Amino acid sequence: MTDRRALPWPTAPITTERLVLRQTEARDRAGVIELNASPEVGTYLGGPQPRDELERMVPEVPGQRPGFFVVELDGALIGTVQLDPHDRERVGERRAEAGGTELGYLFLPAAWGRGYATEACTAALGWFAGALPGEPVVLYTQTANARSMRLAAKLGFTERERFEKYDAEQWLGVWSPVAPPA
Secondary structure, rough: OOOHHHHHOOOOOOOOEEEEEEEEHHHHHHHHHHHHHHHOOOOOOOOOOOOHHHHHHHHOOOOOOOEEEEEOOOEEEEEEEEEEEEOOHHHHHHOOOOOOOOEEEOOOOOHHHOHHHHHHHHHHHHHHHHHHOOOEEEEEOOOOOHHHHHHHHHHHHHEEEEEEOOEEEEEEEEEOOOHHHH
């Protein structure tokens, strides 16, 4: 596996037909707090986080690391996409072998059902495949999260396994970009 710490930040924001994926700025703090405090967003993530805790914990500029993207539509934050190091301690050895990076995403409920998550995650995975060619990505979701299961299928993730955790059935999928010829 490639050293995930060597992941370079894109030299410019990633643009799609409708969206911009960019580094976070101070102006994004309120939107990041809103995402994490939303009961709808937190439904399959253990519930919303208390807003007062988020106000204390979220830094002035949240998510300052390569692989953490603000998703912007017409200049407004509608979500985030993260490509983060896979937490090998959390899932055990068998699942840890699936990939070194985990895809995560959060979108405000007003943005649901319009294809923005598919568009943003596709762009982020494309950037990742160029930055770390051939490196697989994992995605976890509860099987009860029908929207997330559909998104995983659209993005090309294939089921690796299902397991019980947090009192619910979890799904682990793997996405493997085609490595360029050597």
